Amino acid sequence: MVTPHYDLSDKLTFGVPASCSFFTEVTSDEELSHALDWARENSQPTLLLGGGSNMLFHKDFEGLVIQISHKGIEIINDDGRFIEVVVGAGENWHEFVIHTIDQGWGGIENLSLIPGCVGASPMQNIGAYGVEIIDVLNYVEAINLATRELKRFTVEECELGYRESVFKGREKGKWAIVRVSYKLDRQSELKMSYGAIEEELKDIPHEDRTHKNVSDAVIRIRQSKLPDPEVLGNAGSFFKNPVVSHDVFVKISVEGMPSYPQSDGRVKLAAGWLIDQTGWKGHDRGSHGVHDKQALVLVNKGGATGSEIWSLAEEIIASVKERFGIVLEPEVNQIR
Numbered sequence: 001m002v003t004p005h006y007d008l009s010d011k012l013t014f015g016v017p018a019s020c021s022f023f024t025e026v027t028s029d030e031e032l033s034h035a036l037d038w039a040r041e042n043s044q045p046t047l048l049l050g051g052g053s054n055m056l057f058h059k060d061f062e063g064l065v066i067q068i069s070h071k072g073i074e075i076i077n078d079d080g081r082f083i084e085v086v087v088g089a090g091e092n093w094h095e096f097v098i099h100t101i102d103q104g105w106g107g108i109e110n111l112s113l114i115p116g117c118v119g120a121s122p123m124q125n126i127g128a129y130g131v132e133i134i135d136v137l138n139y140v141e142a143i144n145l146a147t148r149e150l151k152r153f154t155v156e157e158c159e160l161g162y163r164e165s166v167f168k169g170r171e172k173g174k175w176a177i178v179r180v181s182y183k184l185d186r187q188s189e190l191k192m193s194y195g196a197i198e199e200e201l202k203d204i205p206h207e208d209r210t211h212k213n214v215s216d217a218v219i220r221i222r223q224s225k226l227p228d229p230e231v232l233g234n235a236g237s238f239f240k241n242p243v244v245s246h247d248v249f250v251k252i253s254v255e256g257m258p259s260y261p262q263s264d265g266r267v268k269l270a271a272g273w274l275i276d277q278t279g280w281k282g283h284d285r286g287s288h289g290v291h292d293k294q295a296l297v298l299v300n301k302g303g304a305t306g307s308e309i310w311s312l313a314e315e316i317i318a319s320v321k322e323r324f325g326i327v328l329e330p331e332v333n334q335i336r
């Protein structure tokens, strides 16, 4: 069913006003195919929506928004240690993480509490606390919006990088991800290299720690610095952490600047620190501003529009460029 003049704001964690000319929700490949037929017959452009937690609408969308709500968690292989599961794109990501932990499956406990749906997890290779989707991905099933071809993408074909994939890059806007398969491991090693995790778990002896303990620690850390979208509109980190050449790093490095050497010799910098140093942390414009506990997160305090939030983002980009010579790129998908 296609609904005209649909208000999307409740479906977007930024909570900015946004609507679309037409809206539909699909729960199967067949329903998706019908929605795409409808859009073609009615000459409407399409936009895919998952949990709406990584988007900023600058204005209303003139076209058909299709919310991908395919459900289901199916075990396709279990050898007693490794488990391969296929998950519908519309499953809630955090609920799926908790399900894996309840089953005793390890691998994604560090990705607890990331908002949004399973289908978007390969879009930007979601990552947190030392783990990325690439570490557990088996394959992605996606439908080509133009040809309706159902293709299974291998991990290599997904071209995953830091907050990047073929779906967000080269093939942007061409595929609807309908199912994602992950390979999990009952005996996976716990990843506690992020200092804050070790600190959270210091009272539990190493040999007694479980995947659930790591998940609980990540949840506590996240709740201490990231705003809950139910309370304060946001889309997580607004910008990507910039990755620069070693030469650039040497030129701009100052005492106290966090830096993370990459395997290709480049260096990742902390955008939150750069924004913080430029004086923006806690910046308040009444209806919106910069989060006071994490400068990388822009917040809608109530009543801000997407274009107002984007104007603030542009000012931040300009001042970080002036101070450090680094041009920050948005991580959040801009719908213009």
Ligand code: FAD
Pocket: 013, 047, 048, 049, 050, 051, 052, 053, 054, 055, 068, 089, 114, 115, 116, 117, 118, 119, 120, 121, 123, 124, 125, 126, 127, 128, 167, 175, 176, 177, 178, 226, 227, 228, 229, 234, 235, 236, 237, 333
């Ligand atoms: P949406 O916002 O609905 O969509 C994002 C993009 O993917 C859009 O371009 C959309 O068109 C496209 N898309 C969505 N579903 C599909 C599909 N099925 N097929 C094809 N294209 C699709 N991200 C991290 O990586 N790490 C974090 O630690 C993290 N923390 C966050 C914390 C908070 C408080 C918030 C609000 C966000 C955070 N995010 C984080 C960002 C966000 O949660 C993730 O990027 C998440 O994967 C987005 O999922 P979604 O379903 O909400 O995607």
Ligand code: EPU
Pocket: 127, 128, 129, 130, 235, 236, 237, 238, 239, 240, 241, 258, 270, 271, 272, 273, 276, 281, 293, 294, 295, 296, 331
């Ligand atoms: N920092 C500051 N001031 C700030 C914010 C950060 O000085 O206001 C410093 C911190 O002290 C730390 C460094 O910057 O030294 C990095 O901060 P943090 O560990 O909080 O991580 P981040 O780089 O800001 C990234 C991801 C998050 C992810 C966390 C944990 C990006 C763009 N963001 O944040 O992902 O949850 O690491 O792994 O890579 C998201 O993508 O939406 C997201 C929330």
